[in-house]
Amino acid sequence: MVNTTQPTADLSSAPVIEKIQDERLKEVSLLTKIMRRPELGALAGLALVTIFFLSTADSSMFSLAGVMNILSPAAQLGILAIAAALLMIGGEFDLSIGSMVAFTGLVFGCFITLTGWPLLLAIAATFVVAAILGGVNGQIVIRTRLPSFIVTLAFLFILRGLSLVGLKWATGGSTQMRGIGAQSGEDWVREIFSGTALEGLFGWLAAHDLIAKFPNGTPTVTGVPVSILWFIGFALVATWLLLRTRAGNWIFAAGGDANAARNSGVPVDRVKTGLFMLTACAAALVAILTVLDAGSTDARRGFQKEFEAIIAAVIGGCLLTGGYGSAIGAFFGAIIFGMVSIGLTYTRFDSDWFQVFLGAMLLLAVLFNNFIRRKVTGER
Amino acid sequence: MVNTTQPTADLSSAPVIEKIQDERLKEVSLLTKIMRRPELGALAGLALVTIFFLSTADSSMFSLAGVMNILSPAAQLGILAIAAALLMIGGEFDLSIGSMVAFTGLVFGCFITLTGWPLLLAIAATFVVAAILGGVNGQIVIRTRLPSFIVTLAFLFILRGLSLVGLKWATGGSTQMRGIGAQSGEDWVREIFSGTALEGLFGWLAAHDLIAKFPNGTPTVTGVPVSILWFIGFALVATWLLLRTRAGNWIFAAGGDANAARNSGVPVDRVKTGLFMLTACAAALVAILTVLDAGSTDARRGFQKEFEAIIAAVIGGCLLTGGYGSAIGAFFGAIIFGMVSIGLTYTRFDSDWFQVFLGAMLLLAVLFNNFIRRKVTGER
Amino acid sequence: METQAPLIEIRNLVKHFGSVIALSGVSLSVHRGEVMCLLGDNGAGKSTLIKTLAGVHRPTSGDFLVEGKPVTFTSPRDALDAGIATVYQDLAMIPLMSVTRNFFMGREPVKGFWPFRNVDFDHCDAVTREEMQKIGIDVRDPHQAVGTLSGGERQCVAIARAVYFGAKVLILDEPTSALGVAQTSMVLKYIHQVRQKGLGVIFITHNVRHAYAVGDRFTVLNRGKTLGTYAKDEIQIEELQNLMAGGKELQAVSEELGGMV
Amino acid sequence: METQAPLIEIRNLVKHFGSVIALSGVSLSVHRGEVMCLLGDNGAGKSTLIKTLAGVHRPTSGDFLVEGKPVTFTSPRDALDAGIATVYQDLAMIPLMSVTRNFFMGREPVKGFWPFRNVDFDHCDAVTREEMQKIGIDVRDPHQAVGTLSGGERQCVAIARAVYFGAKVLILDEPTSALGVAQTSMVLKYIHQVRQKGLGVIFITHNVRHAYAVGDRFTVLNRGKTLGTYAKDEIQIEELQNLMAGGKELQAVSEELGGMV
Amino acid sequence: AAQQQGGRIIVVTHGQANDPFWSVVKNGVAEAGKDMNVQVDYRAPETFDMVAMSQLIDAAVNQKPAGLVVSIPDASALTASIQKAVAAGIPVISMNSGSDVSKKLGAMLHVGQDEVEAGRIAGAKLKEMGGKTGICVNQEVGNVSLDLRCKGFSEGFGGKVTVLPVSNDPTDIRAKVKAALAADGSIDTILALGAGTAGEPSVAAVKDAGKTGNVRVATFDMSAGFLKSVADGEAVFAIDQQQYLQGYLPVAFLALNAKYGLMPGGNVPSGPNLITKEKAGQVIELSAKGIR
Ligand SMILES: Nc1ncnc2c1ncn2[C@@H]1O[C@H](COP(=O)(O)OP(=O)(O)OP(=O)(O)O)[C@@H](O)[C@H]1O
Ligand SMILES: Nc1ncnc2c1ncn2[C@@H]1O[C@H](COP(=O)(O)OP(=O)(O)OP(=O)(O)O)[C@@H](O)[C@H]1O
Ligand SMILES: [Mg+2]
Ligand SMILES: [Mg+2]
Numbered sequence A, B: 001m002v003n004t005t006q007p008t009a010d011l012s013s014a015p016v017i018e019k020i021q022d023e024r025l026k027e028v029s030l031l032t033k034i035m036r037r038p039e040l041g042a043l044a045g046l047a048l049v050t051i052f053f054l055s056t057a058d059s060s061m062f063s064l065a066g067v068m069n070i071l072s073p074a075a076q077l078g079i080l081a082i083a084a085a086l087l088m089i090g091g092e093f094d095l096s097i098g099s100m101v102a103f104t105g106l107v108f109g110c111f112i113t114l115t116g117w118p119l120l121l122a123i124a125a126t127f128v129v130a131a132i133l134g135g136v137n138g139q140i141v142i143r144t145r146l147p148s149f150i151v152t153l154a155f156l157f158i159l160r161g162l163s164l165v166g167l168k169w170a171t172g173g174s175t176q177m178r179g180i181g182a183q184s185g186e187d188w189v190r191e192i193f194s195g196t197a198l199e200g201l202f203g204w205l206a207a208h209d210l211i212a213k214f215p216n217g218t219p220t221v222t223g224v225p226v227s228i229l230w231f232i233g234f235a236l237v238a239t240w241l242l243l244r245t246r247a248g249n250w251i252f253a254a255g256g257d258a259n260a261a262r263n264s265g266v267p268v269d270r271v272k273t274g275l276f277m278l279t280a281c282a283a284a285l286v287a288i289l290t291v292l293d294a295g296s297t298d299a300r301r302g303f304q305k306e307f308e309a310i311i312a313a314v315i316g317g318c319l320l321t322g323g324y325g326s327a328i329g330a331f332f333g334a335i336i337f338g339m340v341s342i343g344l345t346y347t348r349f350d351s352d353w354f355q356v357f358l359g360a361m362l363l364l365a366v367l368f369n370n371f372i373r374r375k376v377t378g379e380r
Numbered sequence C, D: 001m002e003t004q005a006p007l008i009e010i011r012n013l014v015k016h017f018g019s020v021i022a023l024s025g026v027s028l029s030v031h032r033g034e035v036m037c038l039l040g041d042n043g044a045g046k047s048t049l050i051k052t053l054a055g056v057h058r059p060t061s062g063d064f065l066v067e068g069k070p071v072t073f074t075s076p077r078d079a080l081d082a083g084i085a086t087v088y089q090d091l092a093m094i095p096l097m098s099v100t101r102n103f104f105m106g107r108e109p110v111k112g113f114w115p116f117r118n119v120d121f122d123h124c125d126a127v128t129r130e131e132m133q134k135i136g137i138d139v140r141d142p143h144q145a146v147g148t149l150s151g152g153e154r155q156c157v158a159i160a161r162a163v164y165f166g167a168k169v170l171i172l173d174e175p176t177s178a179l180g181v182a183q184t185s186m187v188l189k190y191i192h193q194v195r196q197k198g199l200g201v202i203f204i205t206h207n208v209r210h211a212y213a214v215g216d217r218f219t220v221l222n223r224g225k226t227l228g229t230y231a232k233d234e235i236q237i238e239e240l241q242n243l244m245a246g247g248k249e250l251q252a253v254s255e256e257l258g259g260m261v
Numbered sequence E: 001a002a003q004q005q006g007g008r009i010i011v012v013t014h015g016q017a018n019d020p021f022w023s024v025v026k027n028g029v030a031e032a033g034k035d036m037n038v039q040v041d042y043r044a045p046e047t048f049d050m051v052a053m054s055q056l057i058d059a060a061v062n063q064k065p066a067g068l069v070v071s072i073p074d075a076s077a078l079t080a081s082i083q084k085a086v087a088a089g090i091p092v093i094s095m096n097s098g099s100d101v102s103k104k105l106g107a108m109l110h111v112g113q114d115e116v117e118a119g120r121i122a123g124a125k126l127k128e129m130g131g132k133t134g135i136c137v138n139q140e141v142g143n144v145s146l147d148l149r150c151k152g153f154s155e156g157f158g159g160k161v162t163v164l165p166v167s168n169d170p171t172d173i174r175a176k177v178k179a180a181l182a183a184d185g186s187i188d189t190i191l192a193l194g195a196g197t198a199g200e201p202s203v204a205a206v207k208d209a210g211k212t213g214n215v216r217v218a219t220f221d222m223s224a225g226f227l228k229s230v231a232d233g234e235a236v237f238a239i240d241q242q243q244y245l246q247g248y249l250p251v252a253f254l255a256l257n258a259k260y261g262l263m264p265g266g267n268v269p270s271g272p273n274l275i276t277k278e279k280a281g282q283v284i285e286l287s288a289k290g291i292r
Helices: A023-035 A038-056 A064-089 A097-113 A119-144 A148-171 A188-193 A199-207 A226-244 A246-256 A258-263 A268-294 A305-315 A327-346 A351-377 B023-035 B038-056 B064-089 B097-113 B119-144 B148-171 B188-193 B199-207 B226-244 B246-256 B258-263 B268-294 B305-315 B327-346 B351-377 C046-053 C076-081 C099-104 C121-134 C151-165 C181-196 C208-214 C237-245 C248-256 D046-053 D076-081 D099-104 D121-134 D151-165 D181-196 D208-214 D237-245 D248-256 E020-036 E050-062 E075-087 E115-128 E144-157 E170-183 E195-208 E224-232 E243-260 E277-288
Strands: C008-017 C020-030 C035-040 C061-066 C084-087 C169-173 C200-204 C217-222 C225-231 D008-017 D020-030 D035-040 D061-066 D084-087 D169-173 D200-204 D217-222 D225-231 E008-012 E039-043 E067-071 E092-095 E133-138 E160-165 E189-192 E216-220 E237-240 E273-276
Touching: A038 A327, A038 A351, A064 A097, A064 A226, A064 A246, A064 A268, A064 A305, A064 A327, A064 E170, A097 A119, A097 A148, A097 A268, A097 A305, A119 A148, A119 A188, A119 A268, A119 B351, A148 B305, A148 B351, A188 A226, A188 A268, A226 A246, A226 A268, A226 A327, A246 A258, A246 A268, A246 D099, A258 A268, A268 E170, A268 E195, A305 A327, A305 A351, A305 B148, A327 A351, A327 E170, A351 B119, A351 B148, A351 E160, B038 B327, B038 B351, B064 B097, B064 B226, B064 B246, B064 B268, B064 B305, B064 B327, B064 E050, B097 B119, B097 B148, B097 B268, B097 B305, B119 B148, B119 B188, B119 B268, B188 B226, B188 B268, B226 B246, B226 B268, B226 B327, B246 B258, B246 B268, B246 C099, B258 B268, B268 E050, B268 E075, B305 B327, B305 B351, B327 B351, B327 E050, B351 E039, C008 C046, C020 C035, C020 C046, C020 C200, C035 C046, C035 C181, C035 C208, C035 C237, C046 C084, C046 C169, C046 C200, C076 C084, C084 C151, C099 C121, C099 C151, C121 C151, C151 C169, C151 C181, C169 C181, C181 C200, C181 C208, C208 C237, C217 C237, C225 C237, D008 D046, D020 D035, D020 D046, D020 D200, D035 D046, D035 D181, D035 D208, D035 D237, D046 D084, D046 D169, D046 D200, D076 D084, D084 D151, D099 D121, D099 D151, D121 D151, D151 D169, D151 D181, D169 D181, D181 D200, D181 D208, D208 D237, D217 D237, D225 D237, E008 E020, E008 E050, E008 E243, E020 E039, E020 E195, E020 E243, E039 E050, E050 E067, E050 E075, E067 E075, E067 E243, E075 E092, E092 E243, E115 E144, E115 E189, E115 E216, E115 E237, E115 E273, E133 E144, E133 E170, E133 E195, E144 E160, E144 E189, E160 E170, E170 E195, E189 E195, E195 E216, E195 E224, E224 E237, E224 E273, E224 E277, E237 E277, E273 E277
Parallel strands: C020 C225, C035 C200, C035 C217, C084 C169, C169 C200, D020 D225, D035 D200, D035 D217, D084 D169, D169 D200, E008 E039, E008 E067, E067 E092, E133 E160, E133 E189, E189 E216, E216 E237
Antiparallel strands: C008 C020, C008 C061, C217 C225, D008 D020, D008 D061, D217 D225, E237 E273
16 A cells, blocks of 8 residues: 655645655656656657657658658747747746847848858857847846736837838848848858758768658758757757756746745846847747748748747646746647648648647647646646 | 834735825825726826827827727727736636637628528627637636646637638638628617717717818718727726626636635636636627628638737736736726827838837836836835 | 534545545544644644545545535535635635635625626625724725735634634634734634634644643544544643654653753 | 954844835844844734845845944845845745755755756755755655645755755744644754854744743844843743733733633 | 828738738838828738728828828728728729729729739649649738639639648748648649748748759749749749839829829729749849839
């Protein structure tokens, strides 16, 4: 029999992690320990979605090319989603992410085409601009103690508007700025921020007939798009940051209860400002990746991405109220979102039903995620 | 000197309402009592925005016709915002409001054009459909204990998609359904849901040259659009509900702390389901008003209205975390939002700058609102 | 079934939370006009037990009789309707709501007929002020948010509310822990009065003196089991103290510090 | 300035919250190896006072000296750096975070060099387990969320944390209110130990017996003012009790209930 | 000076200022204002929202402009507001959409091209090029004018046409088009509803899929990048509505009307005009400046 008399406060609305006292339950305890991680539910959701598409979609969806194709948009969304997740864990929102993508894209474009700076300098300067804007967001939220929802909402509009005005100013009337790709050179910096990586490997695989090739002999997938590597790298760094560092502890604390954290000596304001800056920089990274990839930027870049990023973070198990969540969850959340939105194209369903399916799949994934977590942790 | 030794818990992050013990401070206390209401800040924000436009906009903005023109969009947004505010006070979100407007608009259109039901029956049936959908939303949130954010988000997609599919089905391929106005008759029911009221009064005023007329002699404003009356009426009813009834107390309690409320005997689940149904019905009301007014509906109706409704509620002082806010605040919030978005067209600003101004005005209004409230309540 | 069945009687109550066993067979009864003190170490299961009585948790197994009739509460509302009023350890109050609204939460008196049914807030304010006065707190403004009260005052609101609505049984979970000396006296006096009115009281405390001052019978819980029930004349205060803590080690500390605990 | 300046000294401390005057001129000092008990009714301003000492609030006026040097803390971090550790009445813990993470919150030990600086969680877990053991709580899994602990255990985490990091002065705001008899003894024993190590302790409680058991000096607050400071040999426990509550009325109740309060 | 010339001219459309198509219209409006020396204001709702658009027209009427230019994507919803403008004695010209109802509502004339018609012409041309299975890449499903372009396309094309709903995000569009090509090998024609938003990523997707040349890509409207692809032979054509004219001409007409009482006698069709490989090179520069 389980013999437990350790006291536990009533916490039924929050994820309850129970305590197993009997040594005989140690194995269960380990399983529980793994399964109660917020990201595991998201992984279960991903499995469900994958199974759904395996049984309904064209087989090309899960070919190498198909997977890369799903991961590309997921990567860009995911970089934003991970940053949004960190910020949400820290107890704040940033609704200006999407507009920030457009604005930093414009800024980056201007640095390249108007000032003619070398790519590395332009990228560094773009990140600086983003960090400053993020810092402004954060400082306003902290100083006025207004909800970040409303402050960053204002910046959603302001930055989106400035992107339009700036684009027209920079191009002399057009809402699209092009030729950025052509002017940014082809050096190693560019390699890091655009195109594909591991090309040698894929070429070798193709040569040995291990992956599919076009009739002309080039592999269908020439390499892994760098955005996917950035995505994975960022997810790993963010996870390490959250789980293993002092800053991570501070983020959880700031989001869990800012007052309690402050009283315990956590520099909450600095943590939050840092998170706002990080989010803005993630937006800038996405902007740089897409601008270099597409070679152009326009006034509608990043439209509604803030929304999708929050969705992905929530699918990944982040609490909207802060203090709980994970970067890896957001990682899987972004992939779920990307897979659902791209995947329907591979199926035979009428595209008019697209949104119905998107909604239904999201709901199902989250329900399943939730169901699994409750089953495993015994939470009711 | 103020002499106060009443104990007060530390509540610095929440709106602190202090207690004045000395009788000598009674007048201050009364002022404070009025000013600490959440809606007062919104009123201050409205004043600020009004002053801004008085000094920059075309004078016709504040003519009778101009005011009606501001209030029309504010009314439609406001009906949604008030419902969203009630729901937010009750601790939940409904992101499907905007899609619900489109979907119930379609349902209503189908009842009129396909089944040919009389207007009253069609309206009643539309409300029933909306209430059922709202109830489904609520039940899913309650039974699964998933955040309402994610559940209603799924319905945002599902209902928007169903609107598209339904429209195409009903019209044989178009995403726009026309001629609803023409088929819905001209009886007293229609008078209640479309057109203008108090026409006699305005005619009389025009006849006596008290209000402006067109060259052809008709008054520039023939009456008050009924949507404005619905808006005002709903604000009053919602305020009464919140402040004077048992249900109102339950809403505050459910949003403030669902567990505590449940333990005190509040039927939290019933309250929340009811609120979801109310929100859906408010969306249906807006759908009916706009469909009868426009005579048509399309797949994009209500796009992003959920967002604007939440903005208006937050401007009006609702806390995103629930348990605090007011219907009148949302009322003013909607008017602020409507005034800013229409008002800019009366100014000389280039429309490229529209979003920049919208964002800046929102931020200013909220900052001012916050500043006033803090000044008045002595909160720091 | 006797004519004078206990107000509340539980037999062999078991409560599991998932794989956690919070209560493993607790029996208890409370009679009219009796103060039953529930004692036990941190985590013994006291709060879980009274939450089960109050309809917050549903028992996993065991019998629960109110006035001799078996009942199953599906929500705290059922318990309230059966006349069981509870002051929870975590108080069950909404910080952002006013004192009056918290006081009447879930049991608002209404007047008028249906679509226009109002809560009579003037009456509510008056009642709140009066009841708080009785417990020794002068609430100048019943519209003040509960969150701005000090811990002690908040406790008083919860107690006054439970007493006001307590029809048959009043359950108090550590009501005196945050209170000053004066307020504590007031609460104990209150419990005394309530007993005299013929209600049953379940009183949870860690302070053996408070327990002994008002208790008629003492039930000691340990690790989810009843350790025993003792009438006041069967047990001395020192014995009780030892039962609550578990004995030996305590003696040493207590002596070291001058027997003042 | 004498060589043995008090660890903490405040003179005429005033604290206003907007128009609310929480403290109107409080003076107090704590010396090395001394337990100063801060007593007073609900709402007297005890928590406000110690929050000012802990850097949570900034005083409106008055002097604040640490070891004879005037200081101004702008954040709780400053106070911690100055060696003042505090257990708040509302505990300052994050329910969703693990015991270990809460224990080390704000003062995480790091190893490695800059961009790769890690928190050494294995070490942290070990320390947490050990410190909790010392206070009598057996934390089987230091990764368990604090929100799942009972009120008493949570209190113990907060106390253990403050003691572990308390370099010079330890401030405890009603630490024993939620604790069982055994845990209370443990905490009082702890305070005793801490004093012997030469730290200064400020101990807030409503329980006159707990105060008298470990206190060296007693400062009584009333409505934001110091009512007086008494050494242990200057005052009897009954007097102290009367001072805390404000006198007469209490006597009556206390007698009625058998002098047990 | 402008005021003496007869007050201002307000343009209310359903296209946002940051939409590439409508930004060209807006540039035309601004240019005409400068040329004719009148004040011009361009207004549009934040999303495709007919209710909001009717309110913007009402707001414009309140300011008693010297002329009003409107697009009419939904006659039912806008009728009341436009009639109110006419009743107020404001000269109204409709543009872009609504040629069928323009006269009935009291507009003086219509400048522009029906979306369905433009789609039909594109569809017919693509059919002529040998297309059998097509997709219509729609970046804003539910926006009636975009839906109508797809509708026209499918009417003119004759073969099988599916609508591919996408977002505004180039990466997302590229991935979806790639997915569609992978899932259905018979697709040989892609019509994008916006050059910069949907057209360029579609070209890139075709390239990624290794089907350049086998799959014909065409687009509504123009962007410099897409035109370059046309010139390079990666895409077949762009449908130019010459929307600059839709902005410029009505303002010019209304300004002249205010000044001299002049007004052309009938509707002005501004397009469509297919920009193919031969013409693409010349218009790239103009497109980059937001004129074409
Ligand atoms: N919601 C819950 N989920 C899981 N276990 C719980 C829950 N609530 C209580 N428990 C278990 O019940 C046991 C007793 O907890 P309870 O709160 O009843 O103690 P208590 O006697 O009131 O302690 P204290 O004196 O500290 O208030 C604990 O061992 C705990 O594990
Ligand atoms: N954040 C605040 N805002 C306004 N007033 C406050 C605030 N915090 C404390 N006060 C005031 O300080 C006074 C003392 O409160 P405090 O919490 O210090 O009492 P206490 O002595 O700790 O009481 P208890 O024994 O109940 O804990 C109260 O009268 C209260 O009005
Ligand atoms: Mg308890
Ligand atoms: Mg206190």
